[in-house]
Amino acid sequence: MIYFILISLSISEIYAKEKQSIINRIIKPFSAPTALGTLFSLQEKDEYAAIAVVFTCNHCPFANLYTDRLNAFYQEYLPKGVLLIAINPMDSVLYEDETLSNMKIKALKDNFLFPYLQDADQSIAKAFSADFTPQVYLLQKRHSTWNIVYKGIIDDNGKSPEKARKYLHEATDSLILKRPIKEQIVESFGCKIIYRN
């Protein structure tokens, strides 16, 4: 029992530290090429109140379960002033499946409604401290800065969306309604992002 308490405490401490380090972090403006050949620039998205940034990739089978849900989120929340973008942080030199040309094939095949950005030098993922695909961050527009207000999972059941608790929806709804987000850090998992250096 003592062990259990110690472990619980240490896990709580880890989350407290992560929360302190992640939540409210300012994400500096970035720009990156999209799979369809355009350039996405955060600086040009001032019209949105929030942006859901999903780190995902081409090859990860667990991340691939979420395509339809991301499209649905995009359609549901865009009219509410929330944009969804996806970023591929995988090292495309190491992993050929993740090249920009393969991202284009995937975006067209899966009918991505949202921009699918390539983080070629992994600098955007590093700025977020992203760990896995899929992993989602919710950015809130505060005057002239974008701040992280949620880091975690999209929902808690990859294969059975109907059974899932929709963490990203909950956080986004709270933000829109100007209520506190109950769970700002939710443990994520998936395919590990391997950083080049």
Place this chain on the structure above:
Amino acid sequence: MRSILFLFSCLFSAYLSAQTYNSLWIPDTLSGSNITLTIKDTFAQLRATGNQTITGGINNSQFWGPTIFINKGDTVHMNVLNKLNDSTTIHWHGMHLPAVMDGGPHQVIPPGTLWQPYWKVTNNAATYWYHPHLHEMTLEHLSKGIGGFIIVKDAEESALALPRTYGIDDIPLMLTSRRYNNANQFVVQNVAYGDYLLVNGTRDPEITLPKQIVRLRILNAEIERAYNFGFSDNRKFYIIANDGGLLDKPVQVSKLLVAVGERYEILVDLSNDNVGSSINLMSYNANQPFGFPGGEPAAQGNFGSLLNNKDFNCLRINIGQSTNSPITSIPTSLISNQFINSAEATVNRSINVKGGVPGNPTPFNFNDKVFDINRIDNTVNLNAIEKWTITNSNVFGHTFHIHDVQFKLVARNGNTNAVGLHEQGWKDVLYLPRNENATFIAKFDDYADPIHPFMYHCHFSNHEDDGMMGQFVVNNPSSITDNIPDESQYILFPNPASDMIFIKDTGIEIYYITIVNSLGKSVMMLPQPEIHKGISIAHLPKGMYYMQIMDAATKTTITKQFSK
């Protein structure tokens, strides 16, 4: 009082009958001389409810890969494609093969790279396995379920009247357990034991087996836990094979201790059971002596587990109709093993378990040396017969595994009579209880390589990752050093190439070829390639490539360019 007992009995019976089981998954099979394993990220529904667990699959599997059938005497070519977004290795556990093909920590396969080892199978018919062996990552990769069985067949085994219809009366059982976090993901840090048993990746498994003699191939693929197997009705069963081959004759037992990495094949006689009845394959792990892996009483924490110090069910066996050609008797004898005579050993080595003492930061290790991938700990001469004594004057039990060879356990605590009847055959893993030592002899033949080492290590993956591992090279003292080849001696043709590329045979023996694309990323790794057959590059995209060629004599690498 009697009525209370009756009520309790009824409730307990109701509980038992309400227990639901899942059909034991039997891995797919691969056979032939050309085997392809594609390792990839995937996920599996391992818990009854909630989210899926991130796992590692091989080919079409989600947790543990296909069973590979190979024949003694055949040359097998493995095509291991790493589609993980992480480097890994695949070790052919128990196989006798060149060190450069062995898949230990030195044969790192980067993501997207095809590794093509091959070797002539000289192992006896038995149950072997393959699994990752990347230093400091073995526990994590093994936890994902990357691995599978290798079943070697040979003429001697085939001539015996033994069950061998895979999945029907010859059943592979890979036992392991996992701990999950709140999101149903594997816990891989500070964990020695899982809380939930998985047999072939199936939780609460059941199988219907025919009313006849059946064969179970048991592999302990745990992190640390040992299993003390027996049946719920305490019936006797028969051990017929150890890690590296059949025993001389079946050994009748009612309990069998299987430690991490060990394999045992057993025969179980179901011919007197009623069709429709059931028995359980159990592990009787309660009240084991201190140091038994999994005997610790705690239910949580680094060394605790919900399965610790308990007797628990491993497999529900339902009795079904017999097959058309059932095996109906236990053989009285199996094969005539020709073991090495202890007196032939010319070198004695002592390996002592050190470190791991609570409060001391030095991890478990051998001879006070934590593993260093750049340090060769032992040099063994080609064809030497050596006697190794592993001593564990330490705080806990371990298992000891050595690559390259199958050994003969000749003594425990210096006593030749103390070697268990169940461990009389060829082995590559031994259980080493605390305050004991074990002695084996082995012959290190066929494969000398002065730079590429074989490993020996504790097969507890957490101990191995922490440095309880050493490495030895097999040296051929009579080998001669050649002149360093120059660039002009390697001629690639055709260049540009399409499906195949060749190297003109100028008499230089090639040790290793790595093909690198124009971005500097390795795409193919070919240990000791059969260059007269050419190299298939059909799967590579068009572009410029660099072939890094290392010769066998001087280990000098020369790079040649080609295009496709």
